[in-house]
Amino acid sequence: MARREIQVKRMLQYFVEATVELIEEEGIENVSARKIGERAGYTSSTIYNYFDELSHLIYFASMRFVKEYLQELPEYLARGNTYVEKYISSWECFCKHSFEKPQIYHALYIADLGKKTDEMVNHYFSIYSSDLIGFTDEIKPMLYDPDLTSRSKALLELAQKEQDIEATTIEEVNEMCVLIWEGMITTVLNKRRDMKPEEAAEKTMRYIRNMMSPLQEGQAR
Template sequence: MDIDKLSIKKKRVMIYFIEAARRLMASEGVRALSIRGIAEIAGYNSATLYNYFDDLQHLTLFASMSYLRDYVSALSGNLKPPMSSLQRYRVIYETFDHFAFRSPEIFYNMFFGRQSAKLPEVVVQYYALFPEELKEHFPSVRKMLTQGDMYRRDEPIVEELVRDGFVRPENASPLSAVVPRLNQTYLHELVNGKDISPEEQHRRFIAVFDYLLETAK
C-alpha cells in the first residue's frame, strides 16, 4: 500500500484504527486485542478494518511501533564506535532481550509472527502516517528505523565477525541461522507463560550464545 497515494480521509481512518489498537494494548494488554474491540473504539465496523490491514497481526505491527522505537533508540545509544564486531553482536542481543523479554507477545509478533516479514514495510508506512514522530528521533535512530539490516540482524554482522577473525568462514552460515532461532525459542517460552524472570531468561540465552560463538571460532 502506498500511503502517499491515499486520500486524507483514508489516512485518518488508518490512524483511528492504529490509535484504537494502541489504546487497547496499553490498557488491557496485547492479548486483549480483537478486531471487534478495536473497531468499536475506532468508531467503525469490523469489515472496514480489512480495507487497510491484512489481519489483526498486521494491525498489531502498526500499534507496536512505540515498542520498536524504544528498542531502536536504546540500541543506537548502546552501540559505540570503538566496539569490536564481537562486542556489537553481543550488545545487539542484550538490548533486544532487555525489551523483548519484558513484552514477549509484542516482540514475538513483530519479529517472528505471521506478518513479521512486513515489518520494514510497516515502518515506512507508519512514519508516512505519523511523520512528526520520526522527526523527534536522533539521526542515528532515524537511520536504524528506516534501514533494512536492522530487521535481519545477524547476517551482516556475522560477516564482520568472519572478516575480523572471530568466526571461521565455514561457521558463518550456521551461526546466522541458529542464533536467531535460539533467541526466538527463548522468547516463545515467555509468550507461552514460562515462569521465569526476563533477567534469568536472558542469562540462559547468553550462556548458549557465548558457547556457540566460542565453538564457531
C-alpha cells in the same frame, strides 16, 4: 500530499492508536477487530478497508512499543570495540526489551503475517516517519529490516573486516543465536517455565555468548 492520501494516513493512525490503547489496557491477546472499531469510532469492517488482516494492524501497533529498544540500541552498540562485540551488545539490548514485552516481539518477529514484512515496515515508516529521527546511518538499515536473522547477521558480516571469518560460519552462528532467542521467547509465552524477564534475558545471553566465544577467541589471537 494529496487529500486522499492524507485521509488514508489519518484513518490508519486512528486504528493504530486505538489498538495501542487496547494493548496497553487489556494486553495484545485480548485485542479484537470489534474492540478496535469501537475504540476508533468505526465499525470493525471498516478496518479491513485499510488492513488486509487484523494481524497487520497489530503489527503496526506493536511497532509503537519498541521505541525504548530502538532508542537504547545505539548506546549498546557503542559499548563494543569490535563488530563481534557490537553484535553481542545488540543482542543484549534486544533480549532486555523483548523479554519485558514477549508478546509484542513475538508479533513483530515470529508471528505469521501472511505478507512480506518488508512492505509493512516501509509502510509503517511512511506513516510514522518521525520514528526515524535521531538514528544514524548505521542503525537505520536495521530498522527497515523486519527479518531478525538478516538484520542481526548484517553486524556480524562487518566483523569480516576485522578477522578472517568464513561466510558459512557467520551464517550458522547467527542462525543459532536467532533460534536460541526464538526458542526462549516461545517457552516464556507458552509458560513452560516460570521465569522473570531478566532471568530469561540473562539465560538467553549466556547461550549466545557461548556461541560467540570462538569468534572472540579468534580476535584475541
